[in-house]
Amino acid sequence: MTSDEELVARATAGDQDAFSQLVTRWERPIYALAYRTLGREEEARDVVQDAFLRAYRGLKGFKGEAKFSSWLYRITLNLCRDWMRKERRAPVAQVPEGTDPIDLADQQAAPTESVEDLVARREMSAAVQRAMADLPEEQRTAIMLKEYHGLTFQEIAEMLDCPLSTVKTRLYQGLTVLRRRLERQQAEAASLRRAHWEGTTL
């Protein structure tokens, strides 16, 4: 597979196909980052398009000191930050109201996954979204880049332009907050299920 550096060099020389290959390779992770940062599909799509447009226009200024993906992540995060500042909005958790097991039965990801497992996964996803949306932006970004994009502490520090120890502090604090919230939510969910089960059996 052609490396990002080679594709970037060809794209900088005017090869549109090379840039299209970079887009194909990185569109999905960039969309995931924008979606998890903003919590909105439509806005995430706009950010992805804008990010690639900016990258294309700024290719000549990209000197290759960082990885192309890190540069792209940084553009995306800046665009997300601009959007939230402009709209004065915090990230939201797009969680569907209620969970209908009958609907979920049609959405089973794998034939081996039972409807109960699917319900539990959806509930957990909603809980994670809510907990992440409540985190301070720095902690949320650090967790997202580490957990969902697999960046090293050093790469995150370079991307966010902060010391390595700061990244670790943000991550540690964020994970600690998430731990408490998720444990509390899971305890509440278990309590509700128990009450529901007792109500139906009595």
Added chain:
Amino acid sequence: MCEHRDRVLDYLYDEAPPADRREIERHLDGCDICRDDVQAFRRVRQDLLAWGVPEQASVWTPFAPAPVVPWHRQVPAWAMAAAASVMFVVGAAGGFAASVLGDNGRGVATAQAAGPAPAAVPVNAPAVDPGVVSSLVRQELSAAGFNALREATPVSVTNPMPARLDLNAERRLLASAEAFVGASEQRQWLKISHYLTVVANEQDLERRRDGESLTHLAREVLVLREAVNGLLAAQQSRVQ
């Protein structure tokens, strides 16, 4: 909070070198806080995996080739409408001119000749007089025996439906219309056959002219050949 927090994170995310890992593991054996953190964070990391991202079609299309649009689709609608209007006007004017010049232009005989002579219209008339047109139409209808229109119940513009329908008048109107269409078709065939005759005559005339030219050329060739023969004979006699 333990002072080994950062190293615990390295251990959790597999970023610690092997030597450091062993050292951290030894620390975890004796530090309840760090051991608890590692176990809890592993559960959190597992929970975080539940947050998926919806499937999304590609949003990047700037380099997609522009769709090929046929040339006629690139012409604006107003230009198409204008062209259609011009064609209609030209066609109508041509048809009208042919109808008016039928007898005066190239001597085309039509059924019109049987009826009253049409009003004379100058060929280079700058504009068509609507009165002349309606007069010609009336003459055409009259020549075809289309008189039932006078008998039909008049229909006003403000009241398009007559108060009472006369079925006999309707039938007569239909019969007259059929007769008019039949006569019109017959006239068209006569016109076509006349045009074909004219064209055939012209071609015959041209063929005859070509034949006469060829005959004339052949005669000249004969004369020249006789002259050459005469010259050759004279030359031979001189040689002898």
